[in-house]
Amino acid sequence: MRWDSGQLAALAAVITEGSFEAAARALHVTPSAVSQRVRALENATGTVLVRRTRPTVPTEPGRTVLRLARQVELLGAEAAAELGPADDDTGRPVTVPIAVNADSLATWIMPALSAVDGVCFDVHVADQDRTAELLPAGVVMAAVTSQREPVQGCTSVPLGVTRYRPAAARGFVSRWFPDGATAEALDAAPMVVFARTDDLQDRWLRDVAYRAGVDVPDPPRHHVPSTAEFLAAVRAGLGWGMWGPLPRDGARFDVLAPDDDVVPLAPETVDVTLYLQQWRLRSTVLDRVTAALREQARRVLPPAGPPG
Secondary structure, eight states: OOOOHHHHHHHHHHHHHSSHHHHHHHHTSOHHHHHHHHHHHHHHHTSOOEEOSSSOEEOHHHHHHHHHHHHHHHHHHHHHHHHOOOTTOOOOOEEEEEEEOHHHIIIIIHHHHHTOTTEEEEEEEOOTTTGGGGTTTTSOSEEEESOOSOOTTEEEEEEEEEEEEEEEEHHHHHHHOTTOSOHHHHHHSOEEESOTTOOHHHHHHHHHHHHHTSOOOOOOEEEOOSHHHHHHHHHHTSOBEEEEEEOOTTOOOGGGOOOTTEEESOSOOEEEEEEEEEESOOOHHHHHHHHHHHHHHHHHSOOSOSOO
């Protein structure tokens, strides 16, 4: 079938902006015009592409068409840039949607993105185990993820590891771990967790229990879903948690500025290997973005290998 670029743009705007009204504002047309274009696209494909919820979400067929719409938008912008400015050209840069995990966003992603000129970014934040889910949905073109196996239609390359060490405020350690981080003490001491899907602390607790031959500790939990505030909570003595991500030797993350009040509970670390997945698409813009991400990761992330 032949695709109408205006209809594809309307679909992408509806999903990106979350409603037909917001899409109309972004496209500088009326909501009725957006609705007509999306309905015409649905008639042409013979299926419903958008669930009219708030926010709007694509149906399963809508994901496929949305992915096409993103690709058409990206390639069209690249072609226009190569042809040079036209009389009606607004000179607006292309937007590249990417998915990253919160810790990467807080530590090393921004310097990479700032190195790419002429591109706007639509950054989606999700757990590193779930960022890859946004690729087949057409929501993003690239994702920093813990998933090694490439998503269909994508490539996957290793970036390095995010490395964490169990740590707590010095006063917290004195109160809760006078005899060290034993399984019994870990079962009682409050723990700070980033989100309910965060498994880092529990991975280490399982290792502690395995080595001691006891049940896995199940401590009281604080949930603090922000990297900076998570670290602030540990520093303030709210509980112990996985301190990181730790940069490789010679690198520095300002969010992890040294603080004598925070001390490790144990010498071992927990490593999460990160991969960069991107659409298998010949695109100069997308290649520049992913090259910047890979270079920054190479500079600051420890290489993949056995935990310390």
